[in-house]
Amino acid sequence: MFGFLNKEDPADNDNVTLDPQRIPAHVAIIMDGNGRWAKARHLPRVAGHKEGMNTVKKIAIAASDLGVKVLTLYAFSTENWKRPNDEVNYLMQLPVSFFDTFVPDLVKNNVRVAVMGYVDKLPAATQKAVRDAIEDTKDCDGMVLNFALNYGSRAEIVSGVQAIAEKVATGELAPQAITSATLDQALMTAPLAPYNDPDVLIRTSGEERISNFLLWQIAYSELVFTDVKWPDFTAATLKACLADYQSRDRRFGGLTDKK
Numbered sequence: 001m002f003g004f005l006n007k008e009d010p011a012d013n014d015n016v017t018l019d020p021q022r023i024p025a026h027v028a029i030i031m032d033g034n035g036r037w038a039k040a041r042h043l044p045r046v047a048g049h050k051e052g053m054n055t056v057k058k059i060a061i062a063a064s065d066l067g068v069k070v071l072t073l074y075a076f077s078t079e080n081w082k083r084p085n086d087e088v089n090y091l092m093q094l095p096v097s098f099f100d101t102f103v104p105d106l107v108k109n110n111v112r113v114a115v116m117g118y119v120d121k122l123p124a125a126t127q128k129a130v131r132d133a134i135e136d137t138k139d140c141d142g143m144v145l146n147f148a149l150n151y152g153s154r155a156e157i158v159s160g161v162q163a164i165a166e167k168v169a170t171g172e173l174a175p176q177a178i179t180s181a182t183l184d185q186a187l188m189t190a191p192l193a194p195y196n197d198p199d200v201l202i203r204t205s206g207e208e209r210i211s212n213f214l215l216w217q218i219a220y221s222e223l224v225f226t227d228v229k230w231p232d233f234t235a236a237t238l239k240a241c242l243a244d245y246q247s248r249d250r251r252f253g254g255l256t257d258k259k
């Protein structure tokens with residue numbers, strides 16, 4: 001890969017310039033590496049999650065400033081319940097402190113909060129924090145800050161298919177009438193239309209896998225992997241990742257439109 005993105009050292013990326021005409025509309029991030037960040041500092045894993053929350057605040061504003069329309073952040077997966085109770089409890093309380101301290105800044109930056117995932121399975125206090133943040137930012141018409149909370153793409157697809165099958169069973173929908181758009185509308189990204197699909201998916205921490213995130217929606221997303229652990233991710237790292245995205249030639253199966 002050509003070297004806009006220094007995978008190991010984001011500090012080298014400070015001088016990156018982006019083409020303002022080609023800022024990706026929908027940026028999705030798998031925020032990974034909080035635990036390893038903490039471990040490297042001989043801190044408990046939750047210290048990494050706390051620092052990761054501060055990174056979310058910085059990156060939300062940075063993305064909004066760059067003109068991103070939708071920033072989707074993978075905060076808790078349907079598989080993360082497998083973790084020790086103490087860690088799960090900490091992660092469930094994080095949205096409460098996040099929104100408690102950050103909603104005024106979001107409003108100031110005209111950022112609207114959205115959430116996708118099985119929110120009804122979250123603890124009551126987490127659900128309330130999420131509901132309040134959505135309500136408090138509902139009039140903002142700038143960037144959408146979309147949290148994937150208790151989200152898993154296979155579960156999402158299963159739920160979507162069940163909803164479609166229900167319509168077929170009642171005769172409301174003919175099987176032959178099912179199109180790719182029917183699926184788009186049945187998935188949890190439907191409210192983000194016309195930006196359902198991420199233009200770029202970034203994963204931090206050096207892991208190069210998808211971990212059940214947006215499987216349908218990333219069909220033609222550009223994938224950017226950085227070794228930087230999420231608590232160390234900065235606005236400069238984001239810009240480097242977007243510069244890497246801008247260096248790609250998106251063909252969607254066709255031929256290049258680069259002269």
Ligand code: IPE
Pocket residue numbers: 031032033034035036037075076077080091205
């Ligand atoms: C990402 O960091 C945050 C969540 C998955 C909630 P991790 O907690 O997965 O950190 P690592 O991968 O163990 O370092």
Ligand code: IPE
Pocket residue numbers: 030031032033074075076077080207209211
């Ligand atoms: C993916 O990270 C989920 C989130 C970032 C919320 P994980 O740390 O859970 O993924 P795996 O277990 O390494 O695949």
Ligand code: MG
Pocket residue numbers: 032033034
């Ligand atoms: Mg991880």
